[in-house]
Amino acid sequence: MADQMAAPAAGMSAPVAPRPNVLTSLLTYIGEIALLLGQAGRALGRQGVDGRDLLDQMAAIGVNSVSIALLTSFASGAVIALYFTPFLMQYGAGSFVGGVVGLAVSRELTPVLTGVVVAARAGSQIAAEIGTMKVTEQIDALRALAVSPIQYLVVPRVLAALIMLPLVCALADALGILGGYLVAVYQEQMPAALFPASIQQYVGPWDFLLGMFKTVVFGLIVALVGCHQGLKTEGGATEVGRATTNTVVLSIVLIYISNYLMAYVMFHKATGF
Amino acid sequence: MAGAEEASGRALIDVRDLRFQAGGRQILKGVSLHVMPGEIVCIMGMSGSGKTTTLHCIGGLTRPTGGEIWIGDAQIVGMTEDQLNGVRERMGMVFQYAALFDSLTVFENVAFGPRRRRRLPEDQIRAIVAEKLELVGLPGTENLYPSQLSGGMAKRVGLARAIALSPPVLLYDEPTSGLDPVVASVVDELIMQMRDKLGVTSLVVSHNITSIFRISDRIAMVHEGQILIEGTPEEVRASPDLVVQQFIQGRSHGPIEQARRLARLAEVRPPLHSEG
Numbered sequence: 264m265a266d267q268m269a270a271p272a273a274g275m276s277a278p279v280a281p282r283p284n285v286l287t288s289l290l291t292y293i294g295e296i297a298l299l300l301g302q303a304g305r306a307l308g309r310q311g312v313d314g315r316d317l318l319d320q321m322a323a324i325g326v327n328s329v330s331i332a333l334l335t336s337f338a339s340g341a342v343i344a345l346y347f348t349p350f351l352m353q354y355g356a357g358s359f360v361g362g363v364v365g366l367a368v369s370r371e372l373t374p375v376l377t378g379v380v381v382a383a384r385a386g387s388q389i390a391a392e393i394g395t396m397k398v399t400e401q402i403d404a405l406r407a408l409a410v411s412p413i414q415y416l417v418v419p420r421v422l423a424a425l426i427m428l429p430l431v432c433a434l435a436d437a438l439g440i441l442g443g444y445l446v447a448v449y450q451e452q453m454p455a456a457l458f459p460a461s462i463q464q465y466v467g468p469w470d471f472l473l474g475m476f477k478t479v480v481f482g483l484i485v486a487l488v489g490c491h492q493g494l495k496t497e498g499g500a501t502e503v504g505r506a507t508t509n510t511v512v513l514s515i516v517l518i519y520i521s522n523y524l525m526a527y528v529m530f531h532k533a534t535g536f
Numbered sequence: 537m538a539g540a541e542e543a544s545g546r547a548l549i550d551v552r553d554l555r556f557q558a559g560g561r562q563i564l565k566g567v568s569l570h571v572m573p574g575e576i577v578c579i580m581g582m583s584g585s586g587k588t589t590t591l592h593c594i595g596g597l598t599r600p601t602g603g604e605i606w607i608g609d610a611q612i613v614g615m616t617e618d619q620l621n622g623v624r625e626r627m628g629m630v631f632q633y634a635a636l637f638d639s640l641t642v643f644e645n646v647a648f649g650p651r652r653r654r655r656l657p658e659d660q661i662r663a664i665v666a667e668k669l670e671l672v673g674l675p676g677t678e679n680l681y682p683s684q685l686s687g688g689m690a691k692r693v694g695l696a697r698a699i700a701l702s703p704p705v706l707l708y709d710e711p712t713s714g715l716d717p718v719v720a721s722v723v724d725e726l727i728m729q730m731r732d733k734l735g736v737t738s739l740v741v742s743h744n745i746t747s748i749f750r751i752s753d754r755i756a757m758v759h760e761g762q763i764l765i766e767g768t769p770e771e772v773r774a775s776p777d778l779v780v781q782q783f784i785q786g787r788s789h790g791p792i793e794q795a796r797r798l799a800r801l802a803e804v805r806p807p808l809h810s811e812g
Binding site: 401408415 | 592622635648698
């Protein structure tokens with residue numbers, strides 16, 4: 264038997280991949296997400312989307328996240344007013360308070376918070392649902408029935424996110440400004456009329472619209488990351504759990520990175536409005 | 537193999553030299569088998585032998601690293617997902633744990649193919665679902681959810697879903713695993729009825745020896761990524777191969793146990809045939 268033992272394969276070496284670091288891993292990941300977006304776009308173009316599935320996902324993504332988004336936005340507007348009202352008033356600049364709250368809420372706080380809230384609430388749900396389907400062979404069952412998992416699962420979720428996030432953001436904007444108003448006027452004793460006048464003077468429709476546009480991008484990120492993590496889950500409950508938490512973390516990281524890029528393009532004085 | 541050349545000209549499923557590698561391991565090392573129209577062929581083998589991988593490759597769910605798979609006149613290795621969808625309409629697959637869509641009712645599960653793939657009118661879909669559920673012995677269960685079904689019922693709903701569009705080929709992944717002997721024989725009967733009543737060609741992966749010998753027209757054994765034997769139940773029973781005999785008799789001692797130990801030491805296959 265000993266003379267039949269195979270000698271270890273000598274000489275052949277596989278091509279060596281560069282050592283992964285955070286930057287290459289991130290870029291690879293963004294590439295995979297972009298690929299999934301392309302596949303979803305193609306599936307949408309060729310087979311469309313089921314209206315019922317879309318409505319279900321809009322409810323899951325939008326309606327279920329709305330209350331948390333409203334609450335966090337309200338609290339953020341309130342805390343901005345908390346800091347800035349006494350500070351500005353002591354310099355006689357109370358007429359800036361409404362503008363500061365309005366700009367902070369519409370351009371930055373509410374869009375990013377809405378994105379993060381939806382990532383936590385809906386993104387994790389997407390990953391858990393699809394991940395569980397993957398490990399119980401339901402994704403294979405879809406393919407065996409000649410139905411594309413991209414068309415059936417990914418497209419409705421991505422579209423629902425694109426539609427619902429700006430709507431949730433708009434509602435949350437209102438709550439954020441309301442929170443700022445209530446704190447400025449009732450807690451910090453600022454004259455009530457100053458607040459809306461200040462908003463009218465310093466905050467314009469583009470501030471709200473561009474903020475809402477940011478959430479379209481965030482929604483895309485959350486839905487794609489959730490679907491991607493779910494679809495590549497392998498194993499059992501532990502891996503599904505890991506896919507869920509990875510979705511939230513990765514979504515938030517990508518939201519913050521894209522937020523900076525968009526903020527620069529949209530609002531920085533070098534390029535913006 | 538006698539008759540393979542002339543047989544494979546008319547085979548409905550023809551697998552030639554299938555190879556599959558994953559995680560640095562060669563799982564399938566050149567598997568060849570064929571299934572004639574209207575036959576039930578069972579693939580048996582040890583856990584990890586590659587039999588489920590073979591089935592998944594035939595169903596187009598796993599991409600092999602080499603070889604050819606002919607389903608009728610379509611060679612599916614190398615096809616894109618879109619092209620595979622065209623072939624998948626001719627195949628139904630029944631999964632080991634049924635893999636029913638748990639957020640949908642039994643009706644919606646069985647109606648899935650007719651609705652999503654063919655977009656048939658609703659009244660036609662209702663008729664199809666009722667007919668298929670009747671065929672598998674589960675009439676009137678349309679409004680139940682998968683969580684409310686027993687293992688045997690779930691498997692049968694999975695079968696109803698697979699045959700909803702009356703495909704000529706059915707692939708079964710361990711159809712009787714986890715089922716008690718009585719329900720297992722109900723499932724066996726169903727598999728045979730699919731052949732007898734619908735003329736379906738079936739490929740069944742199993743390690744349930746009783747079922748295999750009950751339903752098969754021919755049996756193939758996969759061992760360590762290759763086909764060890766392919767023949768009628770009588771031929772398999774009479775095989776002098778010690779590995780085959782250990783498997784079909786379900787003995788814990790024999791060349792298979794030795795093979796596992798040896799394989800860990802070196803890349804050597806154990807002797808296949810007894811001396812003298």
